[in-house]
Amino acid sequence: MLFATLASILALAGTTLAQTPAGFAPSVNKTLDVYYGSTYITPGLMVRKSSTASKPTIGVTGEALTGKYLLAMIGEQFGGATRTTVLHALLQDYTPNGQTLNGTTVLSTTATGPSSYFGPAPPAENPQHPHNYIFLLHAQPDGFAVPASQRSVVQSRIGIDWVKFMADAKLSAPLYANYLRVQSGDNTKRAFQA
Template sequence: MLFTSIASAVVLAASVVAQTPVGFVPAANKTLDVYFGTTYITPGLMIKKSYIDVPGQGSTKRTTVLHALLQDYTPGSTIQNGTSVLTTKATGPSSYFGPAPPAETPKHPHNYVFLLHEQPANFAVPSSQRSVVQSRMGIDWVKFMADAGLSAPLFANYMQVQSGDNTIRGLDRLFE
């Protein structure tokens, strides 16, 4: 399985109504259970200090930031919420880097999206996508999927985040 994310988290596959942000493409019709420690991330949950869509450098136009692109997920022996925890030893093609949302006035909720795709045999980042995966800025996930031969995501989930929001206390340590 190929997991695209913006965070390092325990992920599980569950058959529930999926959530991705309104207008986000690609969408999935099954929810990816995501846990930070023992905290379950319900689709659309507002938390502190994380992001995916941020103003581009020198611009007020919003763009997409790739926080992680990990592959080779397999079901582990641990069961949580009735499903197997997916694990990987992979640190790439794009290793995880932590969030650091900028302070904004007015505050703007950022979407932090988790997608789980079926991984094709011999998956590799296509040459047409290597520079954007390396830079992590402005990735067009629909184009990446087409270039990489990925089908629609099997599972998805997301969080909403704005800098300085303390909606869930304790999670902020995970994002600093």
């Protein structure tokens, strides 16, 4: 009985610590700090589409990072019973830049690829429903390049299977993650407005 209760508590803790949406793989427990302007994105925050037009500032709190990092932003698009993914960004060469923002050690890059950033743009829907946009930060392997098996999907951006991409690119599990939610139109109440 005690074991069953402890197992239930641990299972619940695992789901509440996840910084990725339920059902998304890979699941990540450490938070990637994401800022659009001065607004901090808590995992699952609903935001206005117009607030996410420019690439966010990212970083981490409480840990010293060294080396280079790779950032992926993946949108989950839902249409009835089907789900597709859209690669909103795949940016390499993130490094600590020596700056902090509200205690966050900021990471930056001058890279615009392999896939440049474009903000959330859920299609018009009736009824509207939120779409998830997931940020994943990986340690970047030396000599990183998009594998030949993934070039087409990275170029088209549609239907990326991130678990398969990780395996093909020989990426280790993501270190940090976060996600936000956006729905079509900017006429609904949101957590912040820019």
